[in-house]
Amino acid sequence: MTSTPKIVETEENIYECDVVIIASGMNRRKLPLPEEKTFAGLGVHYCELCDGHMYQDKIIAVMGGGNAAVDAANFLTKYTNKLYLIHRSEFRADEFSQKRLKENPKVEIMLQTEIKKLHGKGRLESIDILDKKTGETKNIAIDGIFVNIGVEPNTKLFAGQIDMSESGRIIAGEDCRTNVDGVFAAGDVREKEIRQLTTAAADGTTAALLAEKYLAKLKA
Ligand SMILES: Cc1cc2nc3c(=O)[nH]c(=O)nc-3n(C[C@H](O)[C@H](O)[C@H](O)COP(=O)(O)OP(=O)(O)OC[C@H]3O[C@@H](n4cnc5c(N)ncnc54)[C@H](O)[C@@H]3O)c2cc1C
Known part of the structure; x- marks a missing residue:
């Protein structure tokens, strides 16, 4: 995750990418x-x-x-x-x-x-x-x-690679930027107070637009 490019491994493929937006939610x-x-x-x-x-x-x-x-x-x-x-x-x-x-x-x-x-x-x-x-x-x-007996953020995958709160959510501000350059966190996976469809969608928009800006800077 901290490398450049970042390596994202799925069940079917391995991708090299400059930006990652994590939106894996919680259970x-x-x-x-x-x-x-x-x-x-x-x-x-x-x-x-x-x-x-x-x-x-x-x-x-x-x-x-x-x-x-x-x-x-x-x-x-x-x-x-x-x-x-x-x-x-x-x-x-x-x-x-x-x-x-x-x-x-x-x-x-x-x-x-x-x-x-x-x-x-x-x-x-x-x-x-x-x-x-x-x-x-x-x-x-x-x-x-x-x-209301607790939640499990889907972040185990990122343990040790990215800063997380005690509750296991990813620490990122309203701009969805994490501590790792080029990695954004959006939606319920991000440490914040209100977790609703509208706040998740708003995070998605923010992360996508700022990811685009980040990419443009990389290529400049
Ligand atoms: C029962 C229930 C009812 C709700 N009702 C409402 C409501 O009426 N109004 C409202 O505003 N909000 C409601 N919410 C809250 C709302 O659903 C969430 O705030 C919102 O869905 C968060 O969106 P998200 O994209 O962050 O996460 P999610 O919607 O949870 O999406 C995360 C996605 O990532 C996938 N994923 C997880 N791990 C990985 C991985 N390793 N690789 C690839 N994919 C992965 C998951 O399978 C899932 O599809 C409700 C929540 C629950 C549980």
């Missing part, structure tokens, strides 16, 4: 239950900004205990009647976000709990929750779960 960690596939999009969701509006006056559970989960839960309280925060251990989110959530009367926080099974005909209707302290399992009615 969200899925709810680790066999029924996940049955209810994906039918009660099991991964993006509160994208799907939260479907749960006006409904009952929601948010799974996770980090900042992303607690911020998602705070956001979703504007739609929901009742929100359960389900997390298998203790909170890792910052104090401010935790306080906001704890003070909201719509919210019930269930730490040391795990979702064990999903139920529903056609779409999600209820879940079984294990209380790890008592060993008891109970069933609660739920219209939707928002799973």
Whole structure:
């Protein structure tokens, strides 16, 4: 990656190029239950900004205990009647976000709990929750779960070649330039706060135009 030209190896070919734009995105960690596939999009969701509006006056559970989960839960309280925060251990989110959530009367926080099974005909209707302290399992009615148990940026390939943040995303500014000359990062793979289709598309435009400029300079 740091060489000139850069060598990009795919399953079929090896390319020599002067510029590389990395746009490999990220994967969200899925709810680790066999029924996940049955209810994906039918009660099991991964993006509160994208799907939260479907749960006006409904009952929601948010799974996770980090900042992303607690911020998602705070956001979703504007739609929901009742929100359960389900997390298998203790909170890792910052104090401010935790306080906001704890003070909201719509919210019930269930730490040391795990979702064990999903139920529903056609779409999600209820879940079984294990209380790890008592060993008891109970069933609660739920219209939707928002799973927020982490993401995996598709960057393993670039480890050691390019600067990355602690979360494994590529460090690049709004100009999408990385620490390596001629290498740009665009979309969810880049370390930034908002990850949406529009921000990914905007990054793509920026990276492409600045890549063109970089090439023109190389050839001058
Ligand atoms: C369930 C869900 C719902 C969403 N709904 C919305 C919504 O309603 N509105 C909204 O604005 N945003 C939504 N988002 C977020 C949005 O999808 C992302 O922000 C956006 O797709 C990011 O674009 P991207 O190009 O950076 O990455 P991606 O869209 O993830 O594309 C990355 C591509 O790179 C490929 N790739 C990975 N590794 C390699 C490799 N080594 N070599 C070659 N190719 C590779 C992947 O297969 C993939 O095709 C949603 C996300 C999820 C998960």
